[in-house]
Amino acid sequence: MRIYGYLAKKVGDLTIKYSNFPESYVKKSYEQVYWKTPAGYPQYKKAQVARKKYRFTTNRPWTGQFRQQNEPGTLRKKVFLEPIRDWTFFRGDRVEVMVGKDKGKQGIVSQVIQERNWVIVEGLNTHLRVVGKDKNFPGITIQSEAPLLVTSDVKLVDPESLKATDVEWRYTEEGDKVRVSLASSRIIPIPKTAEETIDYKSKELYIDNIEKDTTADAATKITFAPKLRTFEMDIMEEMGIKEDRVPAKSYWY
Amino acid sequence: MNTVIIKNIFRSTTTLCMRSQKSINTAAACIVKRDFHTTKPTQDLMEFFDAKKNWPETNIRVGRAWKLDELRLKSNTDLHKLWYVLLKERNMLYTMEHECNERVRLFPNPERIDKVEESMNNIESVIRERNIAYYKLETGETGERPVKDVINLIGMPEKYQPSEYDTPKFMNTRWVRPYLKHGFINSLAVKKFRRLYNEKIHSEVRKAHNRDFNHVQHLLKRFPNLDMDTLKAEYPNVDIEKAKRTKKSRGHFMPTY
Structure with missing residues (x-):
């Protein structure tokens, strides 16, 4: 715990879901390990020298921009995050902005950055940015959204009154966990857009890689039949391997 | 006399027939097995490499890893086959990664290695689960390699995994206890x-x-x-x-x- 504790659970699970990568890959891609106990030496205690403090921003942890912002030797001020028990904001949610020049306006969440308690609302809370400025070219001005804190800057919209409301997680009679608006006690369903990842908009729209992917039918086909055999016994029987030799007596210590 | 010979001939023919029947049966079994056999017929070194048309690709997108719940639906034979499919895929990926490094190119989608490894780990845990269930039912024990909590020679708590020996402990003069007896430190x-x-x-x-x-x-x-x-x-x-x-x-x- 002391060795790896500081690396545990830094990237939010929504981020990993969005990336569509295995968790181990995301971790590997942003970690900066300077030294590690070499593999194959069980006599040495497992230890590693790694960077402890990373600055998470709107750049996703597996990207080159993230690596650039966290180059070895760069140290930035600590960011204090308000602890949140249950995350309630998802991509595609309708939210109302509670601060800034767009206070009172409603928009759709386009990005969720759990590592900083941020959401980005489409077209709201924007500033102007000049892109591609050159000696001969004045550049193009674009609008870019600034992130908003989920704890204080945005609130979900109540589906009945269409006004900002606080939200609570509750269970339905069927046992499903749902978000309930505290203003009208109506369920706020999680939008379909929430399952969007880098690779596909929704699970149904994923196009199979014909050569490499197993088809869904083959993956869900039930071929298991319970037998009173271990795996090895079953495989040996299947392959017609007969083993009649009786192992010599052995002692475990 | 003739009848005896004829009888003998008949006997031998019947045995021949039976033999041939046996050989037909075995041949049939071979054919059936070949049907299940899914390895590609080309068995040369190029099987360590990806298909040639994927070489210039920069993005080879694949699905996710196998989940535990999906593997639990599969029979032991299927898991055994899937293990080798994944093993071949992992070998292929390692080869391609090495080759890309050699040629100073970007290896497309390195997360595939992690996906394959995750699937292989999941297969191992499903098989272990099944074996533990069998041994618990039959012998009341898990059938796993035993683990003991001991205090090692520098006084640290350790998980000691006993090994298998052909001689009992009291006869084995070459074995040295690698942990403290009763956990008592007197050094x-x-x-x-x-x-x-x-x-x-x-x-x-x-x-x-x-x-x-x-x-x-x-x-x-x-x-x-x-x-x-x-x-x-x-x-x-x-x-x-x-x-x-x-x-x-x-x-x-x-x-x-």
Whole structure:
């Protein structure tokens, strides 16, 4: 715990879901390990020298921009995050902005950055940015959204009154966990857009890689039949391997 | 005389027939097995490489890893086959990665290696699950390799995995116990090491505690609408009432808690 504790659970699970990568890959891609106990030496205690403090921003942890912002030797001020028990904001949610020049306006969440308690609302809370400025070219001005804190800057919209409301997680009679608006006690369903990842908009729209992917039918086909055999016994029987030799007596210590 | 010969011939023919029947049966079994056999007919070194048309690709997108629940639906034979499919895929990926490094190119989608490894780990755990179920039913034990909690020679708690020997312990003069008997430390050097090591651990725990306490103070200072239950759940070792009273935790607002 002391060795790896500081690396545990830094990237939010929504981020990993969005990336569509295995968790181990995301971790590997942003970690900066300077030294590690070499593999194959069980006599040495497992230890590693790694960077402890990373600055998470709107750049996703597996990207080159993230690596650039966290180059070895760069140290930035600590960011204090308000602890949140249950995350309630998802991509595609309708939210109302509670601060800034767009206070009172409603928009759709386009990005969720759990590592900083941020959401980005489409077209709201924007500033102007000049892109591609050159000696001969004045550049193009674009609008870019600034992130908003989920704890204080945005609130979900109540589906009945269409006004900002606080939200609570509750269970339905069927046992499903749902978000309930505290203003009208109506369920706020999680939008379909929430399952969007880098690779596909929704699970149904994923196009199979014909050569490499197993088809869904083959993956869900039930071929298991319970037998009173271990795996090895079953495989040996299947392959017609007969083993009649009786192992010599052995002692475990 | 003739009849005897004829009889003999018949006998031999029948045996021949039976033999041929047997050989037909075995041949049929071979054919059936070949039907299940899914390896490609080309068995040369190029099987270590990806298909040629994927070489210039920069993005080879594949699905996710096999989940435990999906593997639980599969028979042992299927798992056995899938293991080798994954093993071949992993070999292929390692080869391609090495080759890309050699030619100073970017290896497309390196997360595929992690996906394959995750699937292989999941297969192993499903098989283990099934074997444990069998052994528990038949013998009442898990059938796993036994593990003992011992104190090792430098006084640290360790998981000791016994090994298999052909001679019993009392006869085996070459075996040296790699842990302390009854966990009793009677060496001065070990005692000194343990004292210093415990001191190190103690100071690390103390530092972590102070760090958390400091962090909670800062959180209290910054966030006026902090949910105390969440804070308590996140930092169970911190005395929050004490943190609230300190000067450091006073923010520029009237606290609501």
